[in-house]
Amino acid sequence: MDVTGNMRTSEANTGLKMCTPTCSSNGTHSDGYTGAFEGPEKLLEMWFAATPESAQHISQGTQRCSEEDQDAYSELRSGLRRVPRAIWREMLDLVHCQVLSTLCNEHLDSYLLSESSFFVYPHKLVLKTCGTTTLLYAVPRILEIAAEFLGAPGVRQLFYSRKNFMFPGQQEELHRSWASEVAYLDGLFPDGAAYLIGKTNNDHWHLYMSGPHAPHASVAGQQWSADATLDNSAAGSPVASSAELSRSSSRATIHSVHDVAPAPAARTDVTVEILMTGLDPERMHSMYLGGASSKEGPAGGRAVERATGIADIYPDAASDSYLFTPCGFSLNGVQGDGYYTIHVTPEQHCSYASFETNIANDARFDLRDPAAIKSLVEQVVAVFGPRKVTVTVFKACAAAPAARQLAEYALPLGAHPPLSVKERLAKVAQQLAADMAPPSLAPIDGYRLHDRVLYEFDHYGLRYAYYQRAD
Template sequence: MVAAITTDTTDLALNACTAGENYSAQEGAFEGPEKLLEIWFSPAWNQVSEHQHVTTTQNLMMVPRPVWEDMLAIVKCTVLNMIQHDHVDAYLLSESSMFVYPHKMIIKTCGTTTLLLALPRILEIAKEICGFDKVWRVFYSRKAFMFPDRQVGPHKSWESEVAFLDQYFDDGSAYKIGNMTGDHWHLYTTKPADDVLHHQNNMHDVSSPPQDHAMRSSSSSPSNSSSDDDNGDETEPMDQTVEIMMTKLNPKHMERYFYHQQGTPSGVEGGQQVDRITGIDQLYPGADVDSFLFEPCGYSSNGLWQDRYFTIHVTPEPQCSYASFETNIPISATTKGGASIDPLVQQVLRIFDPAAFSVTYFSSASTSNPRKMMRAMTHTPGYQRTDRILYEFDGYDLVYGHYVKTSPPLPLK
């Protein structure tokens, strides 16, 4: 049983949003960069019953939608729509997305949402409905906030987020990656283990100072491969995720993400129109896509391709413009560039034309080649790379890259 942890009840007060409303817009905090929480309860969907000692029908996808909606009220967001495939449910939220697999879940929320405050409820749901007693692995990440002073609860600082996560998980490590005086990215991760969850008999005293961490601030100078010799496995990684976080977007391109009463509809119809005119629908032509255009502006979409997803979120206002793209669809399965992420990155950049962007590229270590991953970020036309950093974790390799624009803005097509 997971030990109960006392949290300030004012932080847990449910929002007054109705379905489809945007809480952060109401609060005036247009914070595009998302908080991302990924919890693996088992190593794979077909290992749930063996790992958790439950029946083959018990998994996260059996949780009723109203139960998830109740949990999301703690986060301060609502469900707009949902699409389903055999091994994944994709929830489009008022502030980003949630993906539920039989064995894991990914929640990504922007603005002043209180994502981590929902963690106790997520663990309760997994225990009460699915019979899950254990957590196999956890990832939590976010880009540096644009407006950190507007965040609430544990999200007021990276240190408080890490301390909060430490109350629930064993052996977590926290990292700050990139230029600490400029654009950078935060990551918290646990090692893969039979169970990383704190239980009653080994619960840390939450009133004591947070435990020491591998809190790492990486060098801002680019890392370079010393050799082109691969000698690695050529097979496709079993699990990989690419995330592109873009700032200072081309204002002309952003006009398409505004609702106009005379011409551009809002909601699902408006989202589908945005897909067509921007080329988003050409990223994965075979995917099932669920898109939404907000009033007065803003755009979100989820896409499912087999049991993999992609998701896009856009904050178009010029004073805080931001767009994110994320996918766990295997790169070689959908591009002509083999295992290189460069064609995908360039296709996304043509849609948004950012003045700066960061890329994170996770790949399962058992089948990835770190040198090949490093070379995947060697050159992006029209941009100068300011960072390229490799991390090797237990089970995964990560390459982080940051780029600034050196060419004129792209014309609108």
């Protein structure tokens, strides 16, 4: 355990065959490196309960950590965090990636993978894999695991997203096209909805959501409404029936209209994702073995963090990083109940880097503040010097707590100094407007903003922006 109270575990001696995620193999399990590695990740997030507390409430509570899983947080784990690591490894075999190391604290378990990252909370999980991994094949198995260890009858909500692939023809058949991925997910979730955001003939972003909340969307000032339904009882759908949903991680956030208390500040539901291509070759020298370090693994990873300025992004977080042979870098970081993750493919002809965070308790980067998001994006971009940048920002719209406050302020309650009913109503209306405002994206120094897209869903806002370097 390190001085921050986070538990690290290396998987290097487990006998697993480690795959290098860049250069030496074509995405984990194909025969030989073809000269083109697919950096853009497939990103899956599955929610089985609204909060960690509700996960603990519905959990069967009979499973115990195996001897392999015993650590300082064994007694604090609940819900999905009580799934033995051997079972998670078996699930990851379906995806064709392996665990390199783990980083744990009292809130979540972080798994650094041979191909990106895996995060487990009591009530949700986030799985992010690159290369030619077969991520969606894990969905049925995850549903089985959640039923066994959490007692969940189905998923509350599923989110799957990815940037457009550089080399789609090298993917396994399921992931070769967005249409095939959507068809597969529709077979599991009949109420699902698929979106393509951005230019179809340039960089763009795909999103699939299951669950009962249909969106209302607007793009560049044009507005339309989708047919909304709260009925998720379609035959064969493994979506748990519930009107209460709450989401706060790498995808959107949905709060139930039945919520009666504001979420604490530590759970502010804002997530920033930064996807970069055309990385600066000089800065990428550090991402090769022999650049910042001649040591593969965690020691090399730490050297890369220091040499590139990555360590300065979240200096108070605990990080777990890895430098691969002959090139490539991955990092997971945890801070409180949030995480951040970085993955880099440095080869010039297919260079790519991703950064994602939902850390809401950092003094410098308050993700509720557009100025702080601009500062964060600029600091991350400065590390990699990309030619093209895609940014997505999700922000929860805490309408229900504000509506509750509205009712309270409408009553002649005591105040010091006392406020009139009109003043109370004005105060809550101001707070409601702030809560419901979508996240905003400002220009990035040195880049031109080409695409701006806003989606306004029932209980959260999504901003998408695409930038190109100005030179």
